[in-house]
Amino acid sequence: MPTYDHRAPLVAVMLLVALGLFGRTMWRRFAVLRSARPETRWDLVATRAKALLTIGLGQQKMFKEPASGLLHAFTFWGFCVLGLRTVQLFVHGFAPDFALPALVQRPYDAVVDVTEVVVLAAILGFFWRRLVVKPTRIAYSGEALLILGFIGGLMVTDLWYAAAHFGARHLANDAAALHHLAAAPFANLLAGTLLAAGFDAATLQLQAEANYFVHLAIILTFLNLLPMSKHFHVITSLPNVFLSRLEPKGALALVTDLEARLEKEESLGLAQAEDLNWKQVLDLYTCTECGRCEVNCPAWQSGKPLNPKMIILDLRDHVYAQSAVAKVASSGGVSAEAAGAGEKSLPPLIAGLNPDAIWACTTCRSCSEQCPVMIEHIDKILDVRRHLVMTRNEFSKEVATTLKNLENKSNPWGMAANKRADWMKGLAIPTLAESPNPEWLYFVGCAGSFDDRAKQVTLAVVKVLQAAGVPFAVMGKKEKCSGDPARRIGHEYLFQEQAKENIATMQDGGVRKVIASCPHCFNTIKNEYPQLGGKFEVVHHSDVIGRLLAEGRLTLQQGAALRVVYHDSCYLGRHNDMYEQPRETLARVPGVQLVEVERSRKLGMCCGAGGARMFMEEKMGTRINDLRVGQLMEAQPQVVAVACPFCLTMVQDGIKGKDLQDSVQARDLAEIVADALQAPVAPSPESGANANPG
Ligand code: SF4
Ligand code: SF4
Incomplete structure (x- = not known):
């Protein structure tokens, strides 16, 4: 019978060294999170748990691309299944015969065996994709190939370990062990091959031990590589999904105490690593570099310098560089002055970002929709705009003109504010001032009020509402821009001013329900006005008209196809x-x-x-x-x-x-x-x- 006395000291040393190094790296990563700005993401636990189950464990977003989604899902689920096996292998270092009750261990061994073959097949599929298919969104990465090699190596060494162990026990006529091991079909098959090749018991035992230790070495090396590579997502993606944003998707975060902060001339928005909140840092840690955001970004697709993946990676690299500086500062190896100088020598994060990329974003949300690990891109891009606009006053002439128009005329085109209600001349539509407490307020928006083509749509909406007998009023000249363009440009102060004015007019007029024609106004009133106390039921005209048709309140004639x-x-x-x-x-x-x-x-x-x-x-x-x-x-x-x-x-x-x-x-x-x-x-x-x- 083989002895395993050599295992315990070796496994103990491997564990001590590897876990020590891993703990030190993780502590540094965690320290950055701890020092980042606060953010609340611990509420609505049931909703978060659902996202964790569907998007995290269920890999829901991965299946937008079925082939790579399946490969990834099988690898991920395989890792979940093999977690217990890994723990058992380490326990075998100290108690080689440790096993769960046979009723559990035998079926689990069978599942482990099949899972390892499935994961191995998925890894071969990944190699095929990366080296032969070469999808455009995936850049060549030696690191990715190394990690795939590690995972494949883990599967092969464990299968081989089980097979060689089985073969050795077979030659030793160890009936109890054979009964245990027979549940694993692929290991059995491989054991048959090894026995047929004529290996004796001692050689098979040597093979088993070699594979056992190589397996443990790969796991521990893999573990240490994770937080130092893009594969950090293996650790952070489930927490990132659980902690993802639950506010309405279309709402940007409110900048609080804005007036006071402007008065104090505080830096606003995102200019350096310290401006990130901890969830934004976790986002950066979690990027898998899959490129899904990149290939679905209209700006990138149309040849603009904006690549959402690179925005995330540039921010991440800056955070890593910043924490490296902080590490030097805290190491005691340099004086406080030198450390301070070191920190100052790192250019601010904003210096590494291309302003053309920041201004190219259409905030279409295609990037975040595609991201399998729920990374939020728009908040970071618009936080940089907020800094450029409110702190640095750095923007193009056309942005300056739009802001001036919004400030002076409350519409982005600079049309005379007193012409806002000209579209309704002769239509006898009541204004909120004339008919307070309306059933519905029709919020027309700047385009619907001033743009000749959009005015035709406004008239069409009015015609439909009136045909269905829907009672409504408009704000007329009292209506201001909803604030969407100011907020998306990054001028949070102007947005808040415009929004507050509209909210006050609507509340004074007793408005409870709003119909909006412009999806930007619709989104802002519905999702962003509540941040400033304006809570209304808001519907878009496409929805209202559909409801009127469904209720039979409109009669339409048969038209040509x-x-x-x-x-x-x-x-x-x-x-x-x-x-x-x-x-x-x-x-x-x-x-x-x-x-x-x-x-x-x-x-x-x-x-x-x-x-x-x-x-x-x-x-x-x-x-x-x-x-x-x-x-x-x-x-x-x-x-x-x-x-x-x-x-x-x-x-x-x-x-x-x-x-x-x-x-x-x-x-x-x-x-x-x-x-x-x-x-x-x-x-x-x-x-x-x-x-x-x-
Ligand atoms: S929101 Fe901006 S970065 Fe994201 S896909 Fe749209 S344009 Fe690209
Ligand atoms: S941000 Fe998301 S979609 Fe984009 S590369 Fe990273 S993980 Fe992929």
């Missing part, structure tokens, strides 16, 4: 999960034949206008709206239906750019419904705020 493709607005779709309502509304229009393109719903591509990009020239790369219209044309539509005034402009321009304006139209879905109304009702005073209540 119309092939329509719907373009998802980012602020309805990815920011507010409204994918089906606009489609259901369109599908209720007689004659409309809805068709889809590959990139729709969560995968839909931005039109290029979000994040206040509507008010900035697009000078680099291809125009995003040209790319998007190219995708939409694959469905050969007669009409591209939209539900956003910015999308309307961008799609319309894209159609013109392709010289297709004679065969394809861009139309808001409200216009399509208004055109189909059987008996158009002329706007009248009776259809205003207090007519037909309820």
Whole structure:
């Protein structure tokens, strides 16, 4: 019988050294988290647990790409299954015959055996993808290949260990051990091969011991590499998913005590590592460098310098560099002065970021939607904008003009504020001042009030609401910009001013329910006004019209067959999960034949206008709206239906750019419904705020 006296001292030394080194690295990583700004992410535990189960353990987001998703999921689930086996192997260093009760151990051994073969197959699949298929989103990485080699090595050494052990016991006629080991089919098969090769018991025992120690050495080396590489996500991804953001997706975080901080001339936004909160640091630790955000970013796809993956990695590298400086400072090897000088010698984080990349973001949320580990990109990009705008005053002339227009005229185009209500001249629509406490407030928005094309949509919405007898009022000249462009530009102070003014007008007028036409206004009023005390029930016109059709409050006439493709607005779709309502509304229009393109719903591509990009020239790369219209044309539509005034402009321009304006139209879905109304009702005073209540 073999003896295992050599194991305990060796395993003990390996564990002490490896866990000591691992603990030291983890402590440094943890110290950065501890020193970062506070953030509350411990609430709503049940919702967090659900995300952990579905996105974390269930690997839900990985399956957006089925092939790589399956490979990753099998590897991940395999690791979960093999966790206990790993503990047992270390225990065998000190108690070689330790086993769970046979009723548990035998089936578990069988599961371990099969799992190891499945994981090995997945690893071979990964090698194939990286070395042969070479998907564009995956950069060549020697480190990734090494890690794959380690995982494959773990599977091979454990299988071999079990097989050689089995073979040795077989030759020793150890019936009890054989009964135990026979449950593992692949190890058995391999044992048969080893025995057939003529190895004697001593050689097989030597092979078993060699594989046992190589296996432990790989695990401990792997463990130490994790926090020093992109594979840190193996440790951080489950916590990152559990601690992910549960606020409405479309809401940016509120900057509190803003006036006081501005007065004190504090640095605002994100300029250096200390400005990150601990969850933002955890995000940086967790990036797997998978490139899903990169290949789905409209800015990157259209040749702009913005790559969301690189934003995360650049921030991460800066945090690592900063913590390295802090380590030197705390090591006692340098004087406090020298350490201080060292810290100052590290340029601020913002110096390493390309401003063109920061301003190229359309805040479309495609990056975060795709990220399998729930990393939030927009908050970091917009925190940098906040710093550029509110602390450094560094922005382009067109941004300066937009801000000036917003400040002076409360609309981004600088149109005379007293012309805001001109669109409703002669329509006898009551204002909030004339008819307080309305059933509904129709928040028209800047585009719907000033832009000639968007004004047609406003009139179509009014026509539909009046035809259905929906009582509503508008704010008229009292309406201000919702604040979306100011906030997305990074001017939090201006946003808060505009939002507070609108909230006060709405609350004074007794508003409880709001219809918004512009998804940006819709998102801001619905998700961001509550941060400032403005709580209203907010619906988008695509939803309201759908409800009116479903309730039979609108009668539509049969029209000619119309092939329509719907373009998802980012602020309805990815920011507010409204994918089906606009489609259901369109599908209720007689004659409309809805068709889809590959990139729709969560995968839909931005039109290029979000994040206040509507008010900035697009000078680099291809125009995003040209790319998007190219995708939409694959469905050969007669009409591209939209539900956003910015999308309307961008799609319309894209159609013109392709010289297709004679065969394809861009139309808001409200216009399509208004055109189909059987008996158009002329706007009248009776259809205003207090007519037909309820
Ligand atoms: S929000 Fe959109 S534009 Fe901005 S980085 Fe993410 S994917 Fe790119
Ligand atoms: S941020 Fe997310 S999607 Fe982008 S590379 Fe990192 S893990 Fe992948």
